[in-house]
Amino acid sequence: MQNFDYMTPTRLIFGKGVVEKLPQVMAQFGNRILLTYGGGSIKKIGLYQKVHELLRGCEIVELSGIQPNPKYDPSVLEGVRLCKEHKIDVILSVGGGSVLDCSKAIAAGACYDGDPWDLISYKVKAQAALPIVDIITLAATGSEYDCGGVISRTETNDKIGYIDRHLFPLVSFLDPTYTFTVNRKQTAAGIADAMNHTMEQYFVEDATLLNDGFCESMLRSLMVNGRKCLENPEDYTARAEMMLACTYGCNGILALGNSPSGWPCHGIEHALSAYYDITHGEGLAIITPRWMQHILNERTLSRFVKYGINVFGIDASLDKWEIASKAIEETYKFFESIGIPMHLREVGIDESRIGEMAHHIAVNEGLENAYAPLTEKDIAEIITASL
């Protein structure tokens, strides 16, 4: 078991109607608020109006139009400018993981005098960040309970996971009813995203029995409740359990003391969506079973066997290689069954830039240190198999 240093100081306020506590929560942090959001779905569900009503009397500055795979330019830059100009006290992020990721980069940039890219690219270490509060409307990324954000810079095809302990939201409001209107495509992508977060932490050299059990429970819960959310988008219990499960995806609690994983599918997917701006969860779902097939060998076999038996209930008396193959097949079939396009061509990616992307990934993502080390050639093969 590896040594670790772990803390998640975020307060989770969870359940139907909890947003009523927003005024007392925000009052702790100040009166000048940057309200960040995306394309306007929060207006459709009445949440935008509700927030304004609850925060009447506060000075609210808005940054809207934050996109999926949030962009450094203009969103982060514009947010930082607004924070400085209006002497913002606290950021209120209302939306999904992309809005929150963007808000985190803004929070750090607002407390730094230079170019915010210095922080995101780890050239300079953040010394502070503005306080962040969020209201989550999409169960997927786990950004509401971790200190990371993923930011894309279009002109360089960079998509960087920016992690810093100053970036934990101080309070996350999680009301499952806000996810009732999330459509089939985004619900499925959220399931796949959270499942992949769990798998990335499960497939490692050494894991504790405890962490394996936690991860297997996550995967079973996400599959059962994910399906229920798709069948009945207003199933409160299913939406709630999916929302909570997603929350645990990226803060490390599923893998404390495990040996490192290297997050290979994320490494690959970040390039796919940097080059093609695809939906992150779909990209992960497409890559994952091909990555599994690529790394299955004598050394990794036992992990796949455990995964197959405990997650999919595959008969433990079968041959080990058969269990492993079935487990990969079940993974593929589950993603397919929830309506995810399982080929890169279906999301607009062809073979033309595979070499370029594989090179970019090999140079930038450190996958030679992953659980199953990946060279540029391996990466190109996995992407090719995913076409």
Added chain:
Amino acid sequence: MQNFDYMTPTRLIFGKGVVEKLPQVMAQFGNRILLTYGGGSIKKIGLYQKVHELLRGCEIVELSGIQPNPKYDPSVLEGVRLCKEHKIDVILSVGGGSVLDCSKAIAAGACYDGDPWDLISYKVKAQAALPIVDIITLAATGSEYDCGGVISRTETNDKIGYIDRHLFPLVSFLDPTYTFTVNRKQTAAGIADAMNHTMEQYFVEDATLLNDGFCESMLRSLMVNGRKCLENPEDYTARAEMMLACTYGCNGILALGNSPSGWPCHGIEHALSAYYDITHGEGLAIITPRWMQHILNERTLSRFVKYGINVFGIDASLDKWEIASKAIEETYKFFESIGIPMHLREVGIDESRIGEMAHHIAVNEGLENAYAPLTEKDIAEIITASL
């Protein structure tokens, strides 16, 4: 799924040798330290000397002799007096859960002008507490990751679970090697304590699939690794996994969104150890299977069936009542197999005060609101069955 409001801000620094970070951690909080510990085992393992060496230059005041089932008088009162007299900045608790529980009550009392019992008895709500750092030497209570402490007041036979959000340790150092010298009796009591914490949260009316999976993983891990710790007290991996599992016992993360449990075995055991000062984990292990037997009925049957299949691997095709009975029997047999005395008489409790204790529990512990509500008569029957 129930609404909840959850936060655990404690930083966990885990692994072999991590205590070397103590100076930089303590420096954040101040120079005047109250060092709290128990009967001297930390001197035998060299940890007392190590702490003094690492904190050379700090002003260290000591409170030693804190007992299991820590006492309000003298330990809490003396600690509060020392904090006020020496203007203590931070408390460093070195030992197991009892030392830390006592330190939490001291931390609150030190920031309050009146009688500290006002706080512990919830007459007055704490407004602040001194910062608390701990080094854990016994895997059991989970106090290192929660904001509660259990304090006994001998003259009134009170044993109160005092919970307040100010009482989270800010940093917990968890080095499994410090638990190598924990003897068989205390190791087994720690296993039983952490298992009971999990069971108390598992047996509820409504639980999520996710939480059930987490709890079942905890129980399997504690049984497998607990046995290994008893077989080879210096098995680092087993001691480490047991230490981490214990940490999750009481901070609520195993039951977020579940309906409440009422912690009935704790309610009963608190009186047993208030009246007879027995080892907490042993008391819990003795009570638990008798409580299970007492509450098994048509309404609770399905929980026992799930427990039996997923924790003990009992054949799911058997009759439900048979699975439930086997599950209770396996619970008893496991505790017995790790050397716990499974009858109250063996730990010095006879029938003479059962009525008095049952009355005390019925009046003070609110078990009429537990998952399976317990009257004074029920409580007396459970204790009698445990003799």
